[in-house]
Amino acid sequence: MGAQDLSLLSLASLFIFLVPVFYINRQLKLAMNKTMITSIVRMCVQLSFVGIYLEFLFKFNSPVLNTIYLLIMISIACQSILKSSNLKIKKLFIPVFFSLLLPFAFILFFFNAVVVRIDNLFEAKYLIPIGGMLLGNCLRSIIIGLNNFYSGIQKNEKVYLYSLSLLCSRIQALKPYFKESIMASVIPTIASMSTIGLVSLPGMMTGQILGGSLPIVAIKYQIAIMLSIFYTEYFSTILSVLFSLKVGFNELDVLNQDIFISKG
Structure with missing residues (x-):
């Protein structure tokens, strides 16, 4: 029913x-x-x-078509992430694309193979909806992470350069901004997990109940998808910052201003 x-x-x-x-x-x-x-x-x-x-x-239910559709979704997500983060798409598309693709693909196929245990890992009715939920939530987290990281350095560039002048490595000088961006990106999901079921009934659980699933089955799926979303967000945000460093900074470890979209 x-x-x-x-x-x-x-x-x-x-x-x-x-x-x-x-x-x-x-x-x-x-x-x-x-x-x-x-x-x-x-x-x-x-x-x-x-x-x-x-x-x-x-x-x-073609594995090729399903994969192409997911890659298109990731590409569109990357463009939206960079545009919302005030960063140039041409400069940072590839780093952000792979930072999203790697954790997304690993968690998605782990979910299908180990958690749901379906025979066809490319089954469309699992691959597309679950993939869409993972991507939709990663979109917000990576935007927050990248925006906090690069805008924080922009606003406090003198502090960053001062740290470099004290013979700190680039990684050491960037660590405070990196930590802040990761915290800001995952806190909303952590807060959501702590109140889920008490404040709101999430979409996947509601959809399954409306679709005729038993509440306990819907709850199991919701726990699984929330954990998968959190892991994908966490690793994607970390990789998006790390993968973008080569483009974001020059050989002297100075922030490249040409990665930002001009506001003028």
Whole structure:
């Protein structure tokens, strides 16, 4: 037994609540309405296309097509990460791509092989949804990690250079910024794990219950996916900083200003 289907009319009924939202924004002179409309339209269009494409993927269940789709997802995620971190895509795409790909692929296939124990590790109904959850959460963590790391050095470059002048190695001089970026990136997930089940019922667990799974089965899956998300976020953030150092700094260990997107 699956979840109750939603008619287009019942789905459209949710848009009624946009009326008071738009009214309040207008009264408070919040310039958000245009952005909200654009985001909502994009969400609906993108999810509609994804729904059609996922039906195609699930039907053919081709390892090659599934892998290509995941690589495309990672590429789009990398572009979003760098853009949100105010870093140039051309300069740092490759380091961030591999920093995301390596932990993501390892955790994803470990999840399918050891945790779920499916025969076909490229099974579309496991590979794509689980991969999407891992990537979606990594997106936020790596953005926070990279942004904190490089913006912190930018703001305190004199302190960093002073540390180098005291004969500290680049790694030693960068350690405070590295620690701060890792902490900032994983704290939201740690906080979420500490309150999950008490404050909210997470999406995967809710989806499985609506899909007919027993609550205890849904809980097991949710614990597994939360741990997998945390590990992927943690290692991806660390690697994204480490892999970007070669491009981010010159041979004199000075921060390369040309990695940043010009705000002018």
